[in-house]
Amino acid sequence: MKISVLQMTSGGDPAANLEITSGMMRDAAAQGAKFIATPEVTNCISLNRSKLVDVLQHEEEDLTLAGLRAEAKELGVWLSIGSIGLKTNAADGRFANRSFLISDTGDIVARYDKIHMFDVQVNDAETYAESKGYRPGNEAVVAQTPFATVGLTICYDVRFPHLHRDLAKAGAEILLVPAAFSTVTGAAHWETLLRARAIETGCFVIAAAQTGQHSPKRATYGHSLVVSPWGHVLVDAGTETGATVIDIDLAEVAKARQRIPALTHDRAYEGPACPTKPRT
């Protein structure tokens, strides 16, 4: 089955980002892709909160969601919208960083709100405080497609192996890891984290990424990857924008798990408390 990861440099204007995303979807579909994945915050990357208040919309009115649903239907492809920044009705005014799985008829099959917030000082010059702007979700999500069961995650979630293990145990054969990784942590950790999640779970990992310079102060790592359940990097999109199409064989999931059945080898043990579920 042919799938595609779209790599983009989203800016602060959702309408412009939508046009670029739609064009890449048409390109991917023309190359035969039946499942297309977009990165985290496909609709808008802006460090400026007051700007986000101006441009982000509620899910019901969101132009990116409506436009990409229409595009998926038109092209007859399944679509993972890695995430869209959305307004919510939360009293604290925080946004949602929400991923959507869209069917080839344009219907919303699943939603997932990013659980783990990137509240991290990357180095002296670069600090992120995602939870100031975004309200974390607290529900893990797997969803059914005609070709595979998929587990939804977003970016920083990739550093929490228990979430991926839970998704795989719940039936996921594909883990979606849309991202906007920082350039510093991307170079140090990105590929290793994705390969580890694939190997541990025996899942394909499909990771569409933001890339390049979004604004004077914001850059992302790129390197959208598709990793096989055995841990091979099947494709690395480098740092350019565009659609990368690759054929994957979902039978590899069962083969990898047969060779290394670690997913079914858990043993109970006693000892220091080991949180396996998100803590507040």
Ligand SMILES: O=C(O)CNC(=O)[C@H](CS)NC(=O)CCC(=O)C(=O)O
């Ligand atoms: O704020 C936005 O515009 C969109 N959201 C993001 O870019 C998020 C939160 S700042 N980025 C990450 O999670 C990077 C994780 C990462 O780089 C790591 O785990 O090392």
